[in-house]
Amino acid sequence: xxxxxxxxxxxxxxxxxxxxxxxxxxxxAVTNNDGEITKTAVIExxxxxxxHFDTALIYGSEEALGxxxxxxxxxxxxxxxxxxxxxSKLWLTDNFPHLVLPxxxxxxx
Numbered sequence: 001x002x003x004x005x006x007x008x009x010x011x012x013x014x015x016x017x018x019x020x021x022x023x024x025x026x027x028x029a030v031t032n033n034d035g036e037i038t039k040t041a042v043i044e045x046x047x048x049x050x051x052h053f054d055t056a057l058i059y060g061s062e063e064a065l066g067x068x069x070x071x072x073x074x075x076x077x078x079x080x081x082x083x084x085x086x087x088s089k090l091w092l093t094d095n096f097p098h099l100v101l102p103x104x105x106x107x108x109x
Contacts, residue, residue: 006049020085021052027061035064042068046077056089057107
C-alpha cells in the first residue's frame with residue numbers, strides 16, 4: 001500500500017484546509033509492553049504507506065508513536081512531521097471543564 005493510494009478527505013476551516021487519509025493505523029491493540037512493539041509497528045506502518053495514526057493517552061502508545069515518528073524522520077522514511085495526520089482522544093474521565101485542558105496537555109507531551 002502506498003500513501004498515494006489511500007483515499008483522503010479534505011477538512012476545511014475558515015482559515016485553511018488539509019487532507020486527511022481516511023484509513024488510520026490504530027495503536028490501541030498493544031498493551032503491557034515497553035513501547036518497542038508499538039514503535040516497531042508504527043515504523044513498519046509508515047514504510048507500508050500509512051500516514052494517519054490514531055492514539056489516545058489511555059492507550060499508553062503516545063510516547064512510542066512520537067519516538068517512531070522521530071526515527072522515521074531520521075531514517076528518511078518521511079521528510080516532515082507535516083506528512084502525517086495524528087488523531088488522539090480526550091478520555092471520558094477527563095471530560096469535565098476543569099480537566100479538559102490538563103488532559104489535552106498530557107496528551108501533547
